[in-house]
Amino acid sequence: MSKSVGTPKSFAARGVAIAVAALAAGYCYQTFFADSAPAFAGPAAAAGELDTSQLPRIAGAKETYASALTTIFVSPDSVAKTTDSTVAGLTEAEWKRYEAPFSSKADNPNVVILTFKKGAQGLNVLITLAPAQDNKTSVSYTAINFANDLPLPKDASDVLFDPDRPYLSSLTTESVDASMVFFNAEMIQRGWSPWSVKDATRKPGGAAQSTDNGLFSYFVRDGHKPLIVLVQRQKDGRTTAKIEPVPESLLTAKPDQKEEKVETAPAQPSAAAKEMHEAFDQLTNDIMKQAHDATAETIAGITAKQAPATPAQPEAPLRALRDTSAPIPLPEAADSIEIDAASGNVDFTSTSSVRALASFYRAEMKAAGWKEQPTVIDKDTMAALRFAKGGKDVSITLMKMGNKAKVSATGSGLVSADAEPESAPLPDAPSTSQVTEKELAIQEIAGLLVPTPNTLNGSEKSLYRVQVNARVPASVAAVLAFYRRELGKRDGWKEAEGAIVETRRAVVTYSTSDGPAILTLSSDKGDTVVALLVRKQAEASKAGMLPKPGHVKLLFGNVLDGEASVTIDKKTVKIRGGLGAKKPDGPTIEISPGKHTFSFKLPGRDVQTDEVEVADGDIWGLMVGPGGVLALQMY
Numbered sequence: 109m110s111k112s113v114g115t116p117k118s119f120a121a122r123g124v125a126i127a128v129a130a131l132a133a134g135y136c137y138q139t140f141f142a143d144s145a146p147a148f149a150g151p152a153a154a155a156g157e158l159d160t161s162q163l164p165r166i167a168g169a170k171e172t173y174a175s176a177l178t179t180i181f182v183s184p185d186s187v188a189k190t191t192d193s194t195v196a197g198l199t200e201a202e203w204k205r206y207e208a209p210f211s212s213k214a215d216n217p218n219v220v221i222l223t224f225k226k227g228a229q230g231l232n233v234l235i236t237l238a239p240a241q242d243n244k245t246s247v248s249y250t251a252i253n254f255a256n257d258l259p260l261p262k263d264a265s266d267v268l269f270d271p272d273r274p275y276l277s278s279l280t281t282e283s284v285d286a287s288m289v290f291f292n293a294e295m296i297q298r299g300w301s302p303w304s305v306k307d308a309t310r311k312p313g314g315a316a317q318s319t320d321n322g323l324f325s326y327f328v329r330d331g332h333k334p335l336i337v338l339v340q341r342q343k344d345g346r347t348t349a350k351i352e353p354v355p356e357s358l359l360t361a362k363p364d365q366k367e368e369k370v371e372t373a374p375a376q377p378s379a380a381a382k383e384m385h386e387a388f389d390q391l392t393n394d395i396m397k398q399a400h401d402a403t404a405e406t407i408a409g410i411t412a413k414q415a416p417a418t419p420a421q422p423e424a425p426l427r428a429l430r431d432t433s434a435p436i437p438l439p440e441a442a443d444s445i446e447i448d449a450a451s452g453n454v455d456f457t458s459t460s461s462v463r464a465l466a467s468f469y470r471a472e473m474k475a476a477g478w479k480e481q482p483t484v485i486d487k488d489t490m491a492a493l494r495f496a497k498g499g500k501d502v503s504i505t506l507m508k509m510g511n512k513a514k515v516s517a518t519g520s521g522l523v524s525a526d527a528e529p530e531s532a533p534l535p536d537a538p539s540t541s542q543v544t545e546k547e548l549a550i551q552e553i554a555g556l557l558v559p560t561p562n563t564l565n566g567s568e569k570s571l572y573r574v575q576v577n578a579r580v581p582a583s584v585a586a587v588l589a590f591y592r593r594e595l596g597k598r599d600g601w602k603e604a605e606g607a608i609v610e611t612r613r614a615v616v617t618y619s620t621s622d623g624p625a626i627l628t629l630s631s632d633k634g635d636t637v638v639a640l641l642v643r644k645q646a647e648a649s650k651a652g653m654l655p656k657p658g659h660v661k662l663l664f665g666n667v668l669d670g671e672a673s674v675t676i677d678k679k680t681v682k683i684r685g686g687l688g689a690k691k692p693d694g695p696t697i698e699i700s701p702g703k704h705t706f707s708f709k710l711p712g713r714d715v716q717t718d719e720v721e722v723a724d725g726d727i728w729g730l731m732v733g734p735g736g737v738l739a740l741q742m743y
Contacts, residue, residue: 158229160249164197166190169247176251183245190245191220191235198224203231204260206267209275225269228257256332258351259294261287274335277350279342287339287347288316288323295337300327303334303359322347326359334359426460426468435522436502437472439465442515452523458513462506465513466491469504478502478521481718482736497521499703499719545586550594556640559590563635571692572648572727572743575641584629587636588614591627601625622646648743651692653727659698660722663742665689666732670711674730674737676704676720683732685711692729701726708737 230252256274322340500521600621623645665688677699688694727743
């Protein structure tokens with residue numbers, strides 16, 4: 109499998125990792141790295157991709173970075189005032205703000221996280237003080253692609269939404285009947301079918317049943333848990349609407365069950381209604397238990413509101429677990445441990461504090477020969493640690509979540525060469541949900557093709573390269589046939605000799621008018637993971653950026669005000685403040701391929717070191733920022 113391709117989890121993880129790495133290093137910029145962070149999407153992206161750079165901004169905002177996936181700008185106002193203005197602007201643009209159900213709100217006046225929904229598009233807004241911007245207020249827009257999109261009335265208020273569960277509740281001024289008509293039509297449009305318990309079949313025309321003060325209807329969809337839509341009239345005249353999963357047992361009529369009738373007050377609820385409410389009670393209990401037990405993924409050091417506590421006592425140094433198979437030391441208090449040695453990911457929770465865990469890893473990693481790299485995130489509620497050794501890296505993020513800490517570690521230093529592959533080295537068993545080559549259609553992303561239907565897609569772009577990724581419910585043979593069919597029709601695309609075609613993988617190279625391209629396909633659990641990479645050789649050549657044969661080109665930039673210097677391959681480059689921060693006009697050098705340890709000097713700080721591994725013919729950008737040097741492949 110290509111290193112640039114991964115499972116749905118790794119697609120998202122790479123996007124988050126780049127964002128966290130940039131924040132940890134103190135970057136807030138618009139540079140030649142623009143659009144280089146990978147964009148990733150789920151099925152909901154078919155409704156249209158969101159361009160965050162086109163969203164409303166407050167008066168006086170100064171842009172620092174802009175791309176379709178993420179846009180960052182600085183506000184001259186306070187966090188509170190900026191929050192009010194941002195909410196007003198997005199609301200005027202018909203974005204609906206929502207909260208996560210079954211969770212507590214943050215209690216930090218300097219960090220505000222908001223979520224919005226507009227149709228099938230989602231938006232995360234982070235508003236916080238920016239130390240790297242003289243403590244001004246930074247606003248970050250990040251596109252969210254929902255795992256499950258649920259309909260929302262136009263006048264909806266008090267919205268609670270969880271796209272993963274999925275769950276949605278809201279209030280509307282529409283009547284019960286009008287609301288059910290709306291939800292019936294919108295659910296069908298999203299691929300759901302109304303289900304009749306009495307007839308045990310789908311009812312395209314609707315299958316709503318009455319309750320004492322409203323209506324409810326079950327909906328089914330292949331590959332998804334059944335959902336119930338419940339609309340009820342409140343005493344204040346508004347209608348409350350709720351959508352959530354239900355047990356499949358509710359969709360099957362009991363042998364002696366008779367057709368339900370609408371009861372008139374004060375009659376007792378029907379047997380089905382009782383069963384439904386009992387199911388809701390059980391679901392609520394389950395959800396609340398999960399909400400207390402699970403660790404929600406989020407950004408920033410935010411804790412739930414808690415009652416005042418007595419001052420914490422100093423924690424004793426943590427001790428490491430012995431005889432574990434983990435590729436990284438684990439403290440004795442580690443719980444819910446998940447290890448993916450093949451991908452290099454370790455996750456666990458702990459009752460220890462963020463500070464104690466950070467001290468533990470600094471000591472353990474140093475003892476193991478790892479060198480800590482500087483970051484700017486080191487707080488009681490969140491810490492980001494980076495380590496390097498022998499050309500490998502490890503990043504550890506620690507976040508306080510309620511009364512526990514969530515620890516996530518990733519990096520090349522955690523990948524085990526002996527790890528078992530995710531699937532056995534045998535041909536995949538045909539999936540009942542696999543589609544054929546003829547059923548695959550074209551979806552264009554970043555100017556390149558991916559097959560649809562797909563369960564995940566995304567793109568990675570820099571100045572002189574573009575790559576699209578996808579996960580397709582089809583065999584390698586079917587996806588390869590699709591690409592040979594469609595790429596063969598494209599002007600300037602020609603398949604080169606030497607293609608590698610096997611049952612579980614395929615690697616095919618092409619020549620294009622832009623430059624060389626490579627298609628990599630690999631089988632994973634009945635799906636095919638796709639990576640299509642194009643190197644923009646013509647553009648790089650026109651810009652004079654192509655290295656000589658046997659060499660690598662480095663392009664430097666500096667977002668700081670003062671001069672910085674970088675020494676690599678026995679060559680020292682001085683970069684004045686701001687050079688290469690807005691466009692690729694920084695100095696360049698050529699070095700030899702391979703692993704390089706380089707040193708760099710930031711204004712007012714001691715010399716530091718880092719590592720980068722480059723290959724013959726590559727072009728890399730090295731951007732100097734407050735936290736060090738950020739390296740990104742550009743060709």
